[in-house]
Amino acid sequence: MRLSNLADYAVVIMSAAARAGHGARLSATVLAEETGIPLPTTQKLLGKLAAAGLFRSARGGGGGFVLTRGPGEISLADVVEAVEGPIAMTTCVDEGRQCCALEEACQVRPQWSVVNNAIRGALSGVSLASLSGVH
Structure with a gap:
């Protein structure tokens, strides 16, 4: 399993925001400059992270x-899911999705949810504070 570049960049942006301090107002330009992530990509990710409820945005002179x-209350799973959607190792663990041609006879399918829950649990156990060195 590998994170997409966008998910990786989202973690970098969130870590930069965490180092700035809780309550700090940050612009997309400042975050792009600090992280080295291109401004259009930073803006796109900030929109996704805000839509997921990880950032609050404000317009205007005092905005950001x-x-x-x-x-400490934001997990790596929160950030990854904001960009990638629900963590799902296979389509078998997606509710309501047709799995594959082997679905009827698959002996492994019932175990994928165990694996998926273990991976999501591991990502949930890593806080943004620990990733960014903030305590």
Whole structure:
């Protein structure tokens, strides 16, 4: 399993926001400059992260993006799911999705949810605070 570049960049942006301090207002330009992520990509990711409820945005002179929770309350799973959608190792663990041609006879399918839950649990156990070195 490999994170997409966008998910990786989202973690970098969230870590930069965590280091700025809870309550700090950050612009897309500042985050792009600090992280080295191109401004259009930073803007796109900030929109996704805000839509997922990880940032609150405000327009105007005093505007910018503010973390909605402290870095210790945001997990790596929260960030990855904001960009990638629900963590699902295979389509078998997606509710309501047709799995594959082997679905009827597959002996492994019932175990994928165990694997998926273990991976999601591991990502949930890593806080933004620990990733960014903020305590």
